[in-house]
Amino acid sequence: KAGVTQTPRYLIKTRGQQVTLSCSPISGHRSVSWYQQTPGQGLQFLFEYFSETQRNKGNFPGRFSGRQFSNSRSEMNVSTLELGDSALYLCASSPSSPNRGLVWRFGPGTRLTVT
């Protein structure tokens, strides 16, 4: 079974630009969560989608948004990029809604560098 895939793997953007990152969950997984990982803050929860609905959101500004499609693929968008947005963005998928965290599988991440 293929794992979680994320594209692109690496991205360099300039301050003020916007970026869209993509995540394809494991086949059959309907829940997708996004995390930002930085050396200073570690892994921080961005948001979670299930059946095309955002069910939970972390403490990030409105510049961070996401969506999920009917095939469970998800995208996240960051507008008006700031230097502090440079990070590894990870998505994780899970087959069902119960939040016992039993089978969260992470993708390899997208390394975003903002210059």
Next chain:
Amino acid sequence: TQLLEQSPQFLSIQEGENLTVYCNSSSVFSSLQWYRQEPGEGPVLLVTVVTGGEVKKLKRLTFQFGDARKDSSLHITAAQPGDTGLYLCAGARAGGTSYGKLTFGQGTILTVHP
């Protein structure tokens, strides 16, 4: 804010030594997961513990969930250079505003020298 305090942050040991990583919180979690992450890659799930007092073993790794489900530990016996990496604990809470959210500890960077 629910926090997971993970310690130590850095661990540098010789091959063959034993080590323990701790993960503590003042909050109760419905489950706790341990991950290992290589540079530039996503975290890989090692184990999930869900029952207070639960102990799980994965070859030389032993994981324990505290009785009150607020803390956990990872013990590695006879560490090998291949164990080198970032170890992360992550807690999940059931339902409501916790959907899809794992709260992560800051991580332990383990280096095992040959």
